[in-house]
Amino acid sequence: MNLTLNVWRQKGPQDAGRMETHYLKDISPDTSFLEMLDLLNEQLMGEGKEAIAFDHDCREGICGMCSLVINGVAHGPQRATTTCQLHMRSFKDGDTIDIEPFRARAFPVVKDLAVDRSSFDRVLQAGGYVSVNTGGAPDANAVPIGKEEADKAMDAAACIGCGACVAACPNASAMLFVSAKVGHLAHLPQGQPERTRRVGAMVSAMDGEGFGNCRNYYECEAVCPKDISRDFIGEMNKDFRRAALGGR
Amino acid sequence: MNGLLASLGTSIGRKMVVAVTGLMLLLFVLAHMAGNLQVFAGPEALNSYAAKLQSLGPLLWAARLGLLAVFGVHVALTLKLASENKEARPTAYAHQTSVQATSASRTMVMSGLLVVAFVLYHLAHFTFGVVQPGNHELVETLADGTTRHDVFSMVVLGFQNPLVAISYVVAMALLCWHVSHGVQSVFQTLGLQSARSRDAVRKASLGIAALIFVGNASMPLACLLHLVDIPSGN
Ligand code: HEM
Ligand code: FES
Numbered sequence: 001m002n003l004t005l006n007v008w009r010q011k012g013p014q015d016a017g018r019m020e021t022h023y024l025k026d027i028s029p030d031t032s033f034l035e036m037l038d039l040l041n042e043q044l045m046g047e048g049k050e051a052i053a054f055d056h057d058c059r060e061g062i063c064g065m066c067s068l069v070i071n072g073v074a075h076g077p078q079r080a081t082t083t084c085q086l087h088m089r090s091f092k093d094g095d096t097i098d099i100e101p102f103r104a105r106a107f108p109v110v111k112d113l114a115v116d117r118s119s120f121d122r123v124l125q126a127g128g129y130v131s132v133n134t135g136g137a138p139d140a141n142a143v144p145i146g147k148e149e150a151d152k153a154m155d156a157a158a159c160i161g162c163g164a165c166v167a168a169c170p171n172a173s174a175m176l177f178v179s180a181k182v183g184h185l186a187h188l189p190q191g192q193p194e195r196t197r198r199v200g201a202m203v204s205a206m207d208g209e210g211f212g213n214c215r216n217y218y219e220c221e222a223v224c225p226k227d228i229s230r231d232f233i234g235e236m237n238k239d240f241r242r243a244a245l246g247g248r
Numbered sequence: 249m250n251g252l253l254a255s256l257g258t259s260i261g262r263k264m265v266v267a268v269t270g271l272m273l274l275l276f277v278l279a280h281m282a283g284n285l286q287v288f289a290g291p292e293a294l295n296s297y298a299a300k301l302q303s304l305g306p307l308l309w310a311a312r313l314g315l316l317a318v319f320g321v322h323v324a325l326t327l328k329l330a331s332e333n334k335e336a337r338p339t340a341y342a343h344q345t346s347v348q349a350t351s352a353s354r355t356m357v358m359s360g361l362l363v364v365a366f367v368l369y370h371l372a373h374f375t376f377g378v379v380q381p382g383n384h385e386l387v388e389t390l391a392d393g394t395t396r397h398d399v400f401s402m403v404v405l406g407f408q409n410p411l412v413a414i415s416y417v418v419a420m421a422l423l424c425w426h427v428s429h430g431v432q433s434v435f436q437t438l439g440l441q442s443a444r445s446r447d448a449v450r451k452a453s454l455g456i457a458a459l460i461f462v463g464n465a466s467m468p469l470a471c472l473l474h475l476v477d478i479p480s481g482n
Contacts, residue, residue, distance in 0.1 A: 006342070019342055072345030098343035105336050170346070170354065171333035173259075203258050212336030213259040213329045215356065216433045217349035230436070231443045237260060238439025244255035244264075 001027045001088060004096040005040065007052055010109050017109065019098070029089035033076060034059060034066060036088055037099075054113040061085040061225065064160030067167070068113055069100040074164035074223040082162065082225040102167035106174070106209045117163045119209040123178060124161075126205035130185060131193045149187050156183035158226040165220035165228075171212030176220035178206050179236035180228045186239060199239045259332075260437075262325055267437040269322035270430050274456070276315055277423070281463045287476060288467075291400035295388055298399040323364060330357050352429040359426040366419035373406065380406055404478055407471030416468040420461050428457035 003024045010017030024040050031039070034056050041051040057065035066083040070076035076086045091097060101109050106119040145153075157180075165176035182199050185191025191198075214233065221230045255261035283301075286293040301308060346354065369379070377384025383405045386398040407413045431453035435441040441449045470476045 008342075017339070069341060069343070072341060072343035073347060100341055100343065103337055103339050103341055105338055168347070170337075170349065172336035173333075200255075200258075203260055207259050210336060211259075212333040213263060214437075215329075215333070215353060216429075216436045217346070217353045219346055219349045222347035229443065231446070234436050234439050234441055234446075236439070237264075237437055240255070240258075240260045241264065241439055244252050244261060246251065 001029060001091070001093040001095075003027060003036075003088075003091070003094075006096065006098045007040075007113070008100045009052070009112055010101075012111060013108050019100075027088055029087065031088045032059070032084060033068075033070070033086040033088065034084050052113060053111040055115070056084055059084040062160060064162035067102045067115060067117075067162060067164070069102060069167055071098050074102065074167040075162075075225050079222070080225055080227045082160075085225075102163050104163075104166050104172035104211065106172065106211050107163060107166060115163075117161075119211075120161050120163060120174070120177060123174065123202055123205045123209060124181060126201045127181060127185075127198050128194060128201060130190050132190065143189055145188065153184050153187035156180045156187065156228065156232055159184075159224075159228055160226060162225060164223045164225060166211060168219040168223040169212065169214075170217055170219065171215055173214045173220075174206050174209070174211040175214040175233045175236070176224060176228055176230070178202050179232040182236045182239065183232040186235065195239065196243045199236060200243050203236075203240060259329075262329060263437050266322060266325050266329065267434040269318045269325070271434055272318045273315075273322060274427060274431065276318075277427075277460060278456075281460065284467060285463060287400065287403055288470070291388070291398070291479065294400045294403070295396060295398060299396045302397070319367075323360065326357065326360060350429060352425050353433070356426060356429060359422050362422050363419070363426060366415075366422070369415070370419075373412070374402065379412070380409070401478055403467070404471045404476055407468040408474075410472060413468035413472040417465045420464040423464075424457045424461035427460055428454055431456050 005022045005024060006019045007022060008017060009020045022040060022044070024036065024043065027036055027039065034054070037052065037054055044051055055065050055067050057063045059066070061082040061084060064082075066075075068075065068083045070083070070086075075081060075083045076090065078086055078090050099113065101107075101113045101115050102117075104115075107115040107117055110116050159177060159180035161177060163174075163177065166172050166174050169175075182202055185198065186195055216230075216233075218230050221228065256265065283297055284294075286297050304311075352359070373379040374384070380402075383402045386401045386405075387395040388398040388401075389395050407416070432441075432446075432450050435446075435449045435453075467476075
């Protein structure tokens with residue numbers, strides 16, 4: 001495949017940045033998107049130019065490190081798929097592909113396509129602890145949890161914290177991420193003692209990081225590589241409403 | 249952060265106020281429409297309904313001020329949220345697209361501001377009588393010799409002007425557009441829908457929006473087409 005790539009280049013956080021066009025020839029459709037960028041970087045270095053910085057780690061779709069907004073869609077055109085698991089067969093020979101970083105005030109660009117997502121870590125920290133009894137290891141299944149509840153907790157816990165929800169939201173809102181983190185504990189007995197405090201603390205931390213406000217567009221759900229449902233946002237809103245009204 | 253007041257300082261708390269005020273505005277729109285539909289029942293029905301409202305005196309003014317406050321809070325908060333949202337993404341994407349957001353959801357500020365413009369025009373037209381002063385001065389003389397504001401004739405004659413009638417129909421299309429996202433959004437914002445109910449909520453939202461359009465647009469259109477007309481001999 002021959003491709004035209006418009007890639008965001010930005011020297012550092014203070015640089016204004018701009019799109020830069022590169023051409024890549026003879027790419028196999030079985031190449032992954034990140035391998036394609038590796039090949040582009042080899043080509044650039046061969047020409048004595050600086051390689052393009054982008055984030056990645058596991059390349060197995062589990063760590064949440066890869067990012068990229070590809071033709072305007074976070075993690076590219078394939079639903080429920082991280083950029084590292086996206087392959088060039090999702091594109092056509094001769095395509096022009098626009099590649100940009102996740103854009104949000106709370107995700108400042110470090111360099112080129114790499115952004116700083118540590119705001120997510122701080123929101124998680126604000127969530128605090130869960131209470132667990134000390135002593136000997138508890139028996140397996142000592143705390144019975146219904147299958148439906150366990151499934152919901154697992155669905156929320158599938159969030160890998162990549163930040164695609166923020167990147168895709170027209171308002172750069174982090175509600176899907178935060179609601180998944182609130183949700184996985186809200187569906188388990190271990191999450192109950194701090195449930196009310198947790199939702200308030202995490203929402204305040206989210207606001208403090210400068211994410212935008214949810215307007216129920218559901219673009220987040222459409223790009224989430226783990227298919228986290230908008231229903232978790234509704235559930236978090238409900239928890240928040242109860243906390244605000246003094247109930248639980 | 250517990251407590252109602254503290255929650256108003258957060259994104260979700262403010263969104264909930266937008267949702268509640270939006271719901272109140274929606275209830276007003278529905279009640280207003282139900283009252284006005286009496287235009288189809290003729291002059292006596294509409295004019296005595298209007299006279300009854302006027303006779304409420306201070307109560308009417310309390311309702312008007314309350315409505316104004318609700319409207320003001322809804323507009324002020326949504327504009328504040330919108331400006332925060334703009335700040336949350338300082339650099340726009342070079343390639344803009346959306347996967348599943350509806351166009352109605354993406355144009356809430358635009359449709360809302362156009363509704364503000366319509367409300368001002370509507371008040372100038374029928375409440376303050378600035379748009380068509382002649383029609384606004386019409387009075388009806390009752391059998392016992394007393395007079396009252398002839399709302400029926402004001403409305404019917406007003407809508408016989410095609411420009412006026414069409415502007416109302418267009419405005420109702422915009423309101424319908426706004427509410428089609430608005431109602432379902434309320435259920436999500438207040439955490440009142442679940443995976444099971446959300447499709448029904450979405451359909452109900454579209455249904456209420458359609459109802460508002462059909463009900464409200466039917467009045468200017470009926471007058472324009474003389475389906476509702478000034479009784480002959482008047
Ligand atoms: C009769 C008039 C109106 C009705 C019935 C109405 C109703 C609603 C409803 C039900 C919502 C959903 C709340 C939610 O997101 O949970 C909403 C949202 C919104 N309304 Fe209105 N509204 C009206 C007028 C206006 C006006 C005049 C504006 C002017 C700016 C406006 C701007 C907005 C915006 C921007 C949102 C989205 C808020 C957000 O999610 O950030 N609305 N409206
Ligand atoms: S690199 Fe780990 S999820 Fe993509």
